[in-house]
Amino acid sequence: MRGNMDSKGTILWARGYAKGKALAVLELMEWPRRTRDWEWKEIDNVRFPVVNLDDSVPPDPVIEAMPTP
Numbered sequence: 001m002r003g004n005m006d007s008k009g010t011i012l013w014a015r016g017y018a019k020g021k022a023l024a025v026l027e028l029m030e031w032p033r034r035t036r037d038w039e040w041k042e043i044d045n046v047r048f049p050v051v052n053l054d055d056s057v058p059p060d061p062v063i064e065a066m067p068t069p
Contacts, residue, residue, distance in 0.1 A: 003048035009039035012046060023051040 003014035003026050014024040030045040032038055040046045051057070 002050055003046075005040045005042070005046070009041065012040055014048065017050070021053055023053060025049045025051060 003012060003024055005012050012026055014026055016024060025048070027047040027049065028045070029047070032040070042048065
């Protein structure tokens with residue numbers, strides 16, 4: 001699930017994908033200002049890319065070497 005914002009453009013949120021199959025990312029291109037007219041605008045100052053955790057992501061050797069219970 002991608003990130004989203006409220007209808008006023010003042011709150012950002014994201015929820016993790018089921019079973020850890022993807023990483024939801026919030027990319028902030030601009031730090032918010034504390035003015036009445038501040039608003040998050042997708043692509044302009046915030047992006048919500050999703051990174052699929054599939055075979056294209058190489059395994060981490062340290063994690064792979066950990067013993068399983």
